[in-house]
Amino acid sequence: MNLEGSFTLIALMDGTTINGTLRVEGTPLVQRYNKGTVVFIPDFTALPENGRPTVVVILRDISNGSILVPNTIEYRYNDLLLTFDNNGLSTNSGMVGYFKKIDAYSTTIGGATYKVPALRVMKNLVPISGYDNDRITVSGTVEISGSSIGFNALSKEVVIQESTGxxxxxxxxxxxxxxxxxxxxxxxxxxxxxxxxxxxxxxxxxxxxxxxxxxxxxxxxxxxxxxxxxxxxxxxxxxxxxxxxxxxxxxxxxxxxxTDFSDPYYTIIKITGISGNTVKKGETATVTPVAAKRSTGEEVPSLIKSWTFSLKDNAGAAFILTGKDSATFTGTNAKIPFEDMVRAKMGLSGSISGVA
Structure with a gap:
């Protein structure tokens, strides 16, 4: 049998029982600007509200695929925790009204309609972006079988670019x-x-x-x-x-x-050597895949005999780690030092294949 997994060092999940994704509805999380002007493309404020970029939080219990609704949730723009008023609009200094928190956003998943949390962009982001890419991050907790389980740092990149037409x-x-x-x-x-x-x-x-x-x-x-x-x-x-x-x-x-929740096994991605969810100067992240039974979460390290890694940098180009000859290599883990993260433009993602 084969197993596939993936990871990114800027969007890690804590725990092994939750599958979390962020889906963007409306228009893409991309905004461009004409240098020296206040012309933004698209102009988010000119779009109908339901057409503005909306980041939808989708969580599933990895053992059975059921949709989970968070008990608590936090949104961050870069590292800043967003705060909201009674109307759901952001209240942070310099960001008043830029974002809207929607606690029960209606979305279609698997042919059914669910009410899930979402964050909508209400104003143009270029003025607060510093004219470079930013990131929206979501963390929180869900309740599974009476226990509170945390999910940490699901994220989506906000692309800010100068317009060339x-x-x-x-x-x-x-x-x-x-x-x-x-x-x-x-x-x-x-x-x-x-x-x-x-x-x-x-x-x-x-x-x-x-x-x-x-x-x-x-x-x-x-x-x-x-x-x-x-x-x-x-x-x-x-x-x-x-x-x-x-x-x-x-x-x-x-x-x-x-994600295929019908597979009897899934891949746990263990990342050690770092605190938080980014590699800092002096640190080395070790990424280790492990096979696990979907029904129980029991780890089965002996199931997969060989793991193959394929890495890409923050721009999506093939990336070769220090000491490796290729962006694709086999091994039990991948060691990623801070210096390699710098070479990778501060973001690194990977696909992992396992063969029994």
């Missing part, structure tokens, strides 16, 4: 929350394209290449705007990328990660 972004969506629950189930991923913040309706001249981002390396897949993903395609988790070309030139890439 005619810029595209890609957003991948499906109606199942990127999660499959039963054997043989499938979902359909669809790419939405935005040009300068406005969703494209005419797809003439666009081509698509779906890519499986596996621990053993990238593998090309379908070439249409949609991609069907079934449990047969997923070994625990499947990281997907869709490269979008316009008249033959790459203009944008969208990403998704699909």
């Amino acid at each position: 005619n810029q595209y972004d890609a957003l991948i969506s499906n109606n199942k929350g990127s999660q499959l629950l039963t054997a043989g189930e499938s979902l359909t991923d669809t790419v939405r394209i935005f040009k300068d913040g406005v969703e494209v309706t005419d797809y003439t001249g666009f081509t698509f290449q779906w890519v499986k981002m596996l621990g053993a390396g990238d593998t090309n897949w379908g070439t249409s705007r949609t991609q069907v993903v079934s449990t047969n395609d997923v070994d625990n988790v499947l990281k997907l990328r869709c490269d979008v070309k316009k008249d033959g030139s790459l203009v944008a890439s969208g990403y998704d990660e699909v």
Whole structure:
């Protein structure tokens, strides 16, 4: 059998019983600016409220796939804890009204409608971004079998760029929350394209290449705007990328990660050597995958004989660790020092494949 796993050093989960994802609805978390002006693309304040970027929190019990609703939740913009008034609007100095906390946001997951927490962007973020990328982070607790379990630092990057005109972004969506629950189930991923913040309706001249981002390396897949993903395609988790070309030139890439909760085993990613959820100067993170039974959470280290790692930097390019010959390598773990994080532009993600 095969198992797939993935990790990123800037979005770690505490504990092994919760699967957490952040899904962006509305428009992408991307905003551009014209240098020397107050022109922002798109202008979030000009969009209808339900069309503004909305970060949706989706949590599942990894043993059975059931949707979990947090007992407590915290939102941070970069490292700043956001505070809110009775209307749900942010009250932090310099950020008054920039964000709106929605406690019961209606979203579709697996064909059913759920009320889950969400954070909506209400104003243009460029003025508070320092003109570079920022990050929205979510932490909190859920109750499972009478116990309070924490989840920590789920995050989404806020992309801030200078506008050069005619810029595209890609957003991948499906109606199942990127999660499959039963054997043989499938979902359909669809790419939405935005040009300068406005969703494209005419797809003439666009081509698509779906890519499986596996621990053993990238593998090309379908070439249409949609991609069907079934449990047969997923070994625990499947990281997907869709490269979008316009008249033959790459203009944008969208990403998704699909989890198969029908697999009897899943991959636990243990990260040691760091405090908090980032690698600091003088620290080395050790990433160790372990197979576990989905029904009980019992670890089965002997199940997988070989793990293969495939690493990418913060820009999505293949990244070679110090002492390695390739971005793809086999081993029981990956050791990532702070110096490598700097070379990786302060962000590093990886796909992991295990073979029994």
